[in-house]
Structures are given as C-alpha cells and as structure tokens.
Amino acid sequence: MPRLFCVALVLASGLLLGLASGASAQTPLDVDPYREAASRIIEAALADSAAYDRAAYMGDTFGHRFSGSQSLEDAIDWILDEMRADGLESVRGQPVMVPAWIRGQESVLMTHPRVEPLAMLGLGGSVGTTAAGVEAEVLVVGSFDELTARASEAEGKIVVYNVPFTSYGRTVAYRTQGAIAAAKVGAVASLVRSVGPVSLSTPHTGTMSYEDGVPRIPHAAITVEAAAMLQRMADRGEAPRLRVTMGATTAPDRLSRNVIGEIRGRESPQEVVVIGGHIDSWDVGQGMHDDGGGCVVAWEAVRLLHDLGLRPRRTIRVVLWTNEENGLRGATTYADSVGASGAANTQLAIESDGGVFEPIGFGVTGSSGVFETLKPIEALLAPVLAQEASQPIGIVSGGGGADIGPLMRQGVPGVGHRTANERYFWYHHTAADTVDKLDAGHVQRNVAAMAILAYVAAEMPQRLPQGE
Amino acid sequence: MPRLFCVALVLASGLLLGLASGASAQTPLDVDPYREAASRIIEAALADSAAYDRAAYMGDTFGHRFSGSQSLEDAIDWILDEMRADGLESVRGQPVMVPAWIRGQESVLMTHPRVEPLAMLGLGGSVGTTAAGVEAEVLVVGSFDELTARASEAEGKIVVYNVPFTSYGRTVAYRTQGAIAAAKVGAVASLVRSVGPVSLSTPHTGTMSYEDGVPRIPHAAITVEAAAMLQRMADRGEAPRLRVTMGATTAPDRLSRNVIGEIRGRESPQEVVVIGGHIDSWDVGQGMHDDGGGCVVAWEAVRLLHDLGLRPRRTIRVVLWTNEENGLRGATTYADSVGASGAANTQLAIESDGGVFEPIGFGVTGSSGVFETLKPIEALLAPVLAQEASQPIGIVSGGGGADIGPLMRQGVPGVGHRTANERYFWYHHTAADTVDKLDAGHVQRNVAAMAILAYVAAEMPQRLPQGE
Structure with a gap:
C-alpha cells in the first residue's frame, strides 16, 4: 500500500475511533478510578527485586545479545519459556531475518612515532581488511567541513575523526557517515573518536553505513584518549601512522525472533497497548541499559499486572x-505483521530504550489531545518517580522510540519511557553496559511506572486519537 | 647510624637553626616582600602552555614510564637534556637500581557457567603461571573477615575479593595483601576487584606483596563489572570457574635514575628546598596524573624561576x-645520598603526587610552627587557586608524599601539593591516565602555585624548624 494512502486511512480511522469513544480528545483523563490499581501495582513492584533479578540473570547467563548470535537466540528461548511460566497469553516468537555481522579479530596498532596498540572496536557493518591490515599515515580532522577543506591531503591516508561529544545526534554522524566521506576523498580506512562524553579508555561500537558507488573502507572506533593523542601528534607535525586490522565479515541473514506475550483484553481484545524494548544488543558487554533492562521492565510490568489479576478492557x-x-528488522516485521488495521487498533505504543535509571516519567508523541489526555496519569506515577532530576519530572510532550517508529508513522500515539539517564552515553555500546550499572530499586520503580501507564491506557474508556 | 640517635641529632640541629634565624617558630611569615615576585611568577606561568605542552610531549612520545623499562630511561634522558637547555644548574641523573617486573601476556577467561574473557591487569610483583594457566572454581569474598570465616572452602580455589571502593587506603589492602591471605588458606590464585570508584570496564594495576613462608600465588586485578558478576553468579550457586594465565616474570634489578636539577642559592646554597614528583609510572597509559604531570609542574616551576632571574637565598x-x-628506591637513594646533614639542611620538601587538577593549595606536615609560618603564603597563591572546591582551599595542616617520606622521617618539614582531585582514582594505574585528563589551564596554574611556594620557602630569612 502506498505510504501516503495508508497514513490517510489510518488517520481517518483514528479520528472515527476517537469520536466513537464519546470523549473529547482534549479531555484530561480522570485518574481517580485507577488509584487503587496503581497502589497495588506499586506495592507489588516494590515488594521484591524480581525484575532486577531477571535482568541480572539474563545478562550474566547469556552475555551480549547481538543480532545473528546464538546468545541472542538462547536469551529469547529463555524469555519465551519464562513468559509461558508466568502465565502470559499468546506467547510466541515472531520470525525475523536479521543481519549477521561478525567482528572477528581486530586491532589498531600505532606504528609511528612509537609502537603502541590502541584500544578499538570495529563498527557494525564494516568490511574487514586482509590479515596484514591497512597501514598508512593518519589525517586527523575535527569535522566533515575540515575533511572537505583538506580533501587533497586524504588520498591513501587513514582519516581519524576527532570530534568531541556534544549531543549523541550530532556526534554519531561521524560514526554512521564517516566511512563514506573518507572514502570519497580517497582514504583507505577511517576511524572515529568514540561517541561518548566520558572515557576510561573506552571504545564504543555501533552501526555505520556505506553508500552505493563509494568504495567500502574499514571503519572502526578508537578511544577518546587515542584520538586526542593522534590529534596532538598531528598538530606537532609528527605524522603518526596506524595499522588497522579487522577480521570483520558479513554472513547471510540469520533467523531471529521478536518476543511477544499478552494479557488478553476483557472487552476489546482486538485493541492493543504495545509495550516493549529491543532484546538485541551490541556484541560487547551485557546490553543492560541498551536495552536488556528496558525489555525486562516492560515484560515484568505485564507479568505484574497478570499476577495481580488486573485484566484490562484492551489487550x-x-x-x-x-x-x-x-x-530495525524486528520493528518493521512487527509493524508489517499487524498491518494498517493493527496499527489503527493500537491504542498506545510504549517503548523503553533510553536506559533504566531512576524513573522520571514518560514522553508522549501523538495527535492533538493525546498528551493532554495522558498527562494526569503522572499523579498515579508520582510515588515511584524521582523527587529531583536535571530533566522535567512527569509526563512531558515529545518522545517515542526506534522500534515503535513504524507504528507511530502510521498514526499510533507513541510514548518513550524516561529515566534520569545522564550517564546513558557513558556506557552505550561498550563493554561497560553491564548489570552493575542497574540499581535494583530503580528497576522495580520503573516496572511500577510502566505497569501503571500500560494498565490505564488499556483500561480507560476512550480510544486515544491517532494521526500526527 | 641508629635511627633514634639520628632523629635526635636532626631535631637538635633543626632547633638550633630555628633559633639562629632569630624568628619564633610560631611567627606567621610576612608575605609582603614576596608579592611582586609572586605576581611575576603568575603572569609568566599563565602566559603560555609550556608546562602542559611538555607533559603532553612526554606522555605521547615515551608512553608509560615503568621501572625497568626503556621508555622510562628514554624519558629521563630527554628531561636531562631539556633541563640543561633550560639553564638549570647541577643537572644530573642519580643512579638507582630498580626492580624489573615484566607483565608478559596475560588473561582471565571465565570457563563456567559460560565462556567469556574478562578484562584484567596483573599486579606488579606477581608471579606468573604456566602457559596453561591456573583453572579453578572461584570463592568470592567481600572482606578478609569473610575469607577467614570461609577458609575451609578456599583450598584449590581462586579467591576473588569483591570489595567496593570506599577510600583508597582501606580498599587497596586487598590489592597489596590479598595474595598472602588467599595463599594462607590454600587458594591457587587471587583476584582483586579494581581499586577505583567508577569503572567503564577498567582494570587498575598496582603493587602487591608476598610474605616469606607463604606460597606465592598469581594475583591480578579484574574489573568492577567482572567482580560484581562473579559475586552474583556465586550468590546464585552457579559455581563460576576461571582460568588465570599470566606471563609475569621478575628480571634482575636494572639501572634507573633520579632526575635532579637546581637553581643554586645566592646566600646559603647548602640549604635546599626540594620540589618534585616521581617520574616512573605503571606500565599502562601515560602516567599523567600519577605522576608525570606532577613532575612537569615541579620542573616547570623551577624553570620559570630561572627564566625570571629569581635566584633565592637558598638552593x-x-x-x-x-x-x-x-x-620507592629513588626516594631512599636520594635520602641516603644527602644523609642526615643533607636532611638537616633541607628547608622544605614539596611533592606533587596526587594529580594535577585545579589547584587548591598545599598540605603541610612539620614540627610546631611550620604550618603557622607557611600559612600566610596562601594569600600569594590565591589568584591561581580554585574559587570553589569540595576540599578546603589554601594551605592546610597535614600532607606530604611517599618520595619525601624518608626526608620527613628525619624531621624535614614536608608539603603535599593539593588539587581538586575527586577523579584521581578514576584514572589511577589505568590505561586512562592520559594527557587528555590534564587541563592546560590547570597545569599552568599549578606551576605558578608550586613556584611561589618554593621561591618563598627558599627566600624567607628564617629556617623552618625541623622535627616531628
């Protein structure tokens, strides 16, 4: 179906459903009917450390959960078994073909002005090198503009992007687009200063892109420390040289699964509140803040509602x-599988993919009225939200997530789970995104917050309006 | 000479010198005569980034400076050449035989309940293993007391000390003494959770001890992340197993040098203000906060005084x-070389070995009156000290340093350089103690502070009293 037509259809059905509910889109929800349920949820969530324990067990037992890896599929098998044991309904693995990039042995060796191995991580999707590697003098630049200005110096060199972290969105462009820009000016490899605000000699991996018609050159991340050193050496005219060796390969796509489980709605089971995170991680560390913790929080929120016998109006x-x-194959597969009618029947899509630190609320994106309707729910969340934070506490306007993006683009209201995640990019895509970075108390409070929002959205009488 | 007699002699000579100066030990120094010199020092120190540039060049060019390594001796050769070019007097390398511990190839592999390599660093002085390594189940303990209580479980195991960082002094005991305690209860190896408050999968090395008559077992540091994981696995009854492989060896002692340079005193050249840091580092990173930065700050302070033509009364x-x-071979060699008479002639010993962050002052240890005499100098330092800090700003009572310890124990007043070093143990003995952790402005302000204190102590009319 052409995208524009599809969106129009969804918008129309959303408007009709909104009108059919009899409630004005702008009417803030009366949350009094949900106060008792919210109290029970909070009490149960804070009674033990079940969610934290599951996250820790998953992280420790399976390690990372990289697409194409056996450890991801083992973790998925375990979750499916546990969800069935929890008593969730319609528990299933939804098949998804995913890329299989394999890191292999890799290294960056400084060969001049002295010999020293530099900590590094190849970037996901990069081509590898021969076993001898690629050795060349470096060209250190601080921006794409500088690379353009110095294009004549790049031929045969290894481009090093020494770009300090400002925001993730701005800085990550050098990780995703760096190999393309470097190859266009004749570089033989490119390296990016790791995308993070604090480094203890900490390489950060992540995904990267190539462009048709542009040579595919090896692309990896080095540490903030190494990038800064190469910059200083270059500034002193010492012409540092590196040898980049990467055994990276891309195998044929492999079978993975989205994990799905439900509490079936008691009145309108075809209407659905979706809540989740992404079960895959990068191939280092344990992927706890990104996003094992988010997955477990969403899962445990639903398990808790089930245990409390809270079967809401909607699924x-x-x-x-x-x-x-x-x-993003899981997200597109899921959205494709429910189709336009499934999107139209999706009351709300909630994603946790920004870390599981102290809960501060949710961020809402939707057509006019969605935010205003949901805003009063923050009164129910208050007992588990932070008392102080550097970001606004409560339900705010604006938010979402990559995995619910395909639903949101069809008009489904989207919600991003928010936590006090100032340290998120310290750990992001590194060996340090591990269980110890989770706080058990925070995890349990996040479970309560997610459960309350999902329950109220599934129980409230009115449909939330769809559309942009 | 028996130590007690020696101390008594030194105390006596100190008192005599104090009396001879005609000033009461309790008299605060009148700093007005030094205001102009202090202003000139500050202006010169802040005029460029010479000290930072030297520290950066040293770190980048030579890398770490571990005892017994060629890189340490190369760095020393460079400094001696530079000091001579600076015009310092009596520039010399004082021979010191130092230990030569060689890390070799090393690894810790978790073999059960799943296979994963764990980041690690062997501890300096540890014995190695065979090429096959030592493989055993782990016994995770949180304290020496717990190890004692569970001694019957330790036979044939690898003891893991999972001790959270509280203070360095308290936590480091598990690094220095852990192998002894573990061996006494029959362990085949021991691992310590790295001694640091923040970890991004960051192993910290450092020195460790053996005890005569107790078997020497391999001893290494693992990360906070890995220690916490092993703890969780043990708590779940999963009986994790590790294989520790270390190629560590200890070679015969090798020749190193203390680096010495002077501004000869114009009136009492035999009286000396000693100022310095330690030029060696661990064998990872660039040893910048510990203690390359401290060395360069002390050296540049003296170079600056020379350039300004400020030749004080004393050397x-x-x-x-x-x-x-x-x-600590350099410190003992230096103290031995000057002897009791040299100690008696040492007006003040100043050490920088706590990092080169934003300057906050100095800490003074000495007999009654030393602190009171020096305290007013903080008025001269004020323009370069931090305006706000979590620790007291100015000249405080209590301080010193490991390298000036042998002098202080002979009665020499000692001063420790203080900076806002809350992050010192983030980097300490890791690959992340690198040039980028220095701030050029902070380095220059520290040079000014060190130069002012050294100058005033060398120029003031009175001798500082000695003794405890």
Whole structure:
C-alpha cells in the first residue's frame, strides 16, 4: 500500500475511533478510578527485586545479545519459556531475518612515532581488511567541513575523526557517515573518536553505513584518549601512522525472533497497548541499559499486572523487538505483521530504550489531545518517580522510540519511557553496559511506572486519537 | 647510624637553626616582600602552555614510564637534556637500581557457567603461571573477615575479593595483601576487584606483596563489572570457574635514575628546598596524573624561576624520583645520598603526587610552627587557586608524599601539593591516565602555585624548624 494512502486511512480511522469513544480528545483523563490499581501495582513492584533479578540473570547467563548470535537466540528461548511460566497469553516468537555481522579479530596498532596498540572496536557493518591490515599515515580532522577543506591531503591516508561529544545526534554522524566521506576523498580506512562524553579508555561500537558507488573502507572506533593523542601528534607535525586490522565479515541473514506475550483484553481484545524494548544488543558487554533492562521492565510490568489479576478492557502486548541496533528488522516485521488495521487498533505504543535509571516519567508523541489526555496519569506515577532530576519530572510532550517508529508513522500515539539517564552515553555500546550499572530499586520503580501507564491506557474508556 | 640517635641529632640541629634565624617558630611569615615576585611568577606561568605542552610531549612520545623499562630511561634522558637547555644548574641523573617486573601476556577467561574473557591487569610483583594457566572454581569474598570465616572452602580455589571502593587506603589492602591471605588458606590464585570508584570496564594495576613462608600465588586485578558478576553468579550457586594465565616474570634489578636539577642559592646554597614528583609510572597509559604531570609542574616551576632571574637565598632543587610505584628506591637513594646533614639542611620538601587538577593549595606536615609560618603564603597563591572546591582551599595542616617520606622521617618539614582531585582514582594505574585528563589551564596554574611556594620557602630569612 502506498505510504501516503495508508497514513490517510489510518488517520481517518483514528479520528472515527476517537469520536466513537464519546470523549473529547482534549479531555484530561480522570485518574481517580485507577488509584487503587496503581497502589497495588506499586506495592507489588516494590515488594521484591524480581525484575532486577531477571535482568541480572539474563545478562550474566547469556552475555551480549547481538543480532545473528546464538546468545541472542538462547536469551529469547529463555524469555519465551519464562513468559509461558508466568502465565502470559499468546506467547510466541515472531520470525525475523536479521543481519549477521561478525567482528572477528581486530586491532589498531600505532606504528609511528612509537609502537603502541590502541584500544578499538570495529563498527557494525564494516568490511574487514586482509590479515596484514591497512597501514598508512593518519589525517586527523575535527569535522566533515575540515575533511572537505583538506580533501587533497586524504588520498591513501587513514582519516581519524576527532570530534568531541556534544549531543549523541550530532556526534554519531561521524560514526554512521564517516566511512563514506573518507572514502570519497580517497582514504583507505577511517576511524572515529568514540561517541561518548566520558572515557576510561573506552571504545564504543555501533552501526555505520556505506553508500552505493563509494568504495567500502574499514571503519572502526578508537578511544577518546587515542584520538586526542593522534590529534596532538598531528598538530606537532609528527605524522603518526596506524595499522588497522579487522577480521570483520558479513554472513547471510540469520533467523531471529521478536518476543511477544499478552494479557488478553476483557472487552476489546482486538485493541492493543504495545509495550516493549529491543532484546538485541551490541556484541560487547551485557546490553543492560541498551536495552536488556528496558525489555525486562516492560515484560515484568505485564507479568505484574497478570499476577495481580488486573485484566484490562484492551489487550496489553509486550513486544521485545529483535535487531534494533543494526537493522530495525524486528520493528518493521512487527509493524508489517499487524498491518494498517493493527496499527489503527493500537491504542498506545510504549517503548523503553533510553536506559533504566531512576524513573522520571514518560514522553508522549501523538495527535492533538493525546498528551493532554495522558498527562494526569503522572499523579498515579508520582510515588515511584524521582523527587529531583536535571530533566522535567512527569509526563512531558515529545518522545517515542526506534522500534515503535513504524507504528507511530502510521498514526499510533507513541510514548518513550524516561529515566534520569545522564550517564546513558557513558556506557552505550561498550563493554561497560553491564548489570552493575542497574540499581535494583530503580528497576522495580520503573516496572511500577510502566505497569501503571500500560494498565490505564488499556483500561480507560476512550480510544486515544491517532494521526500526527 | 641508629635511627633514634639520628632523629635526635636532626631535631637538635633543626632547633638550633630555628633559633639562629632569630624568628619564633610560631611567627606567621610576612608575605609582603614576596608579592611582586609572586605576581611575576603568575603572569609568566599563565602566559603560555609550556608546562602542559611538555607533559603532553612526554606522555605521547615515551608512553608509560615503568621501572625497568626503556621508555622510562628514554624519558629521563630527554628531561636531562631539556633541563640543561633550560639553564638549570647541577643537572644530573642519580643512579638507582630498580626492580624489573615484566607483565608478559596475560588473561582471565571465565570457563563456567559460560565462556567469556574478562578484562584484567596483573599486579606488579606477581608471579606468573604456566602457559596453561591456573583453572579453578572461584570463592568470592567481600572482606578478609569473610575469607577467614570461609577458609575451609578456599583450598584449590581462586579467591576473588569483591570489595567496593570506599577510600583508597582501606580498599587497596586487598590489592597489596590479598595474595598472602588467599595463599594462607590454600587458594591457587587471587583476584582483586579494581581499586577505583567508577569503572567503564577498567582494570587498575598496582603493587602487591608476598610474605616469606607463604606460597606465592598469581594475583591480578579484574574489573568492577567482572567482580560484581562473579559475586552474583556465586550468590546464585552457579559455581563460576576461571582460568588465570599470566606471563609475569621478575628480571634482575636494572639501572634507573633520579632526575635532579637546581637553581643554586645566592646566600646559603647548602640549604635546599626540594620540589618534585616521581617520574616512573605503571606500565599502562601515560602516567599523567600519577605522576608525570606532577613532575612537569615541579620542573616547570623551577624553570620559570630561572627564566625570571629569581635566584633565592637558598638552593631550589627539583628531584624527579624514580621507582615510587613499586619499590620507592629513588626516594631512599636520594635520602641516603644527602644523609642526615643533607636532611638537616633541607628547608622544605614539596611533592606533587596526587594529580594535577585545579589547584587548591598545599598540605603541610612539620614540627610546631611550620604550618603557622607557611600559612600566610596562601594569600600569594590565591589568584591561581580554585574559587570553589569540595576540599578546603589554601594551605592546610597535614600532607606530604611517599618520595619525601624518608626526608620527613628525619624531621624535614614536608608539603603535599593539593588539587581538586575527586577523579584521581578514576584514572589511577589505568590505561586512562592520559594527557587528555590534564587541563592546560590547570597545569599552568599549578606551576605558578608550586613556584611561589618554593621561591618563598627558599627566600624567607628564617629556617623552618625541623622535627616531628
């Protein structure tokens, strides 16, 4: 179906459903009917450390959960078994073909002005090198503009992007687009200063892109420390040289699965509140803040509602998408599988993919009225939200997530789970995104917040309006 | 000479000198005569980034400076050449035989409940293993007390000390003494959770001890992340197993040098203000906060005084001690070389070995009156000290340094350089103690502070009293 027509249809059905509910889109929800349920949810969530324990067990037992890896599929098998044991309904693995990039042995060796191995991580999707590697003098630049200005110096060199972290969105462009820009000016490889605000000699991996018609050159991340050193050496005219060796290969796509489980709605089971995170991670660390913790929080929120016997009007469906990191195949497969009618029947899509630190609320994106309707729910969340934070506490306007993006683009209201995540990019895509970075108390409070929002959205009488 | 007699002699001579100066020990120094010199020092120190540039060049060009390594001796050769070019007097390398511990190839592999390599660093002085390594189940303990209580479980195991960082002094005991305690209860190896408050999968090395009559077992540091994971696995009854492989060896002692340079005193050249840091580092990173930065700050302080033509009454001697980290051989050699008379003639010993962050002042240890005498100098330092800090700003009572310890124990008043070093133990003994952790402005302000203190101590009419 052409996208524009599809969106129009969805918008129309959303408007009709909104009108059919009899409630004005602008009417703030009366949350009094949900106060008792919210209290029970909070009490149950804070009674033990079940969610934290599951996240820790998953991280420790399976390690990373990279697309194409056996450890991801083992973790998925375990979750499916556990969800069935939890008593969730319609528990299933939804098949998804995912990319299989394999890192292999890799290194960056400084060969001049002295010999020293530099900590590094190849970037997902990069081509490899021969076993001898690629050795060349470096050209250190601080921006794409500088690369353009110095294009004549790049031929045969290894481009090093020494770009300090400002915001993720701005800085990550050098990771995703760096190899293309470097290859266009004749570089033989490119390296990016790791995308993070704090480094303890910490390489950050992540995905990267090539462009048709542009040579595919090896692309990897080095540490902030190494990039800064190469910059100083270049500034002193010492012409540093590096040898980049990467065994990276891309195998044929492999079978993975989205993990799905439900509490079937008691009145309108075809209407669905989707809640989830992405079960895949990068191939280092344990992927706890990104996004194992988010998955477990969403899953445990639904398990808790089930245990409390809270079966709402609509279906609550936990979806743990696969392959968010380097393909988004899980998200597109899920959206394709429900189709336009499924999107039209999706009351709300909630994603947790910004870390599981102290909960501060949710961010809402939707057509006029969605935010105003949901805003009063923050009164129910207050007992588990932070008392102080550097970001606004409560339900704010604006938010979402990569995995619910395909639904949101069809008009489904989207919600991003928000936590006090100032340190998120310290750990992001590194060996340090591990269980110890989770706080058990925070995890349990996030479970309560997610459960309350999902329950109220599934129980409230009115449909939320769809459309942009 | 028996130590007690020696101390008594030194105390007596100190008292005599104090009396001879005609000033009461309790009289605060009138700093007005030094205001103009202090202003000139500050202006010159802040005029460029010479000190930072030297520190950066040293770190980048030579890398780490571990006792017994060629890189340490190369760095020392460079400094001696530069000091001579600076015009310092009596520039010399003082021979010191230092230990030569060689790390070799090393690894810790978790073999159960899943296979994963764990980031690690062997500890300086540890024995190695066979090429096959030592493989055993782990016994995770949180304290020496717990190890004692569970001694019957330790036989044949690898003891893992999972001790959270509280203070360095308290936590480091598990690094220095852990192998002894583990061996006493029959362990085949021991691992310590790295001694640091923040980890991004960051192993910290450092020195460790054996005890005569106790078997020497391999001893290494793993990351906070890995120690916490092993703890969780043990708590879940999963009986994790590790294979520790270390190629560590200890070679015969090798020749190193203390680096010494002077501004000869114009009136009492035999009286000396000693100022310095330790030029050696661990064998990872660039040893910038520990203690390359401290060395350069002391050296540049003296170079600056020379350039300004400020030749004080007494000699100012910069000493960059070798082998502080794993032997303190440089400090003992220096103290032995000057002897009791040299100690008695040492007006003040100033050490920078706590990092080169934003300057906040100095800490003074000495007999009654030393602190009171020096306290007013903080008025001269004020323009370069931090305006706000979590620690007291100015000249405080209490301080010193490992390398000036042998002098202080002979009654020499000692001063420790203080900076806002909350992050010192983030980087300490890791690959992340690198040039980028220095701030050029902070370095220059520290040079000014060190130069002012050394100058005033060398120029003031009175001798500082000695003794405890």
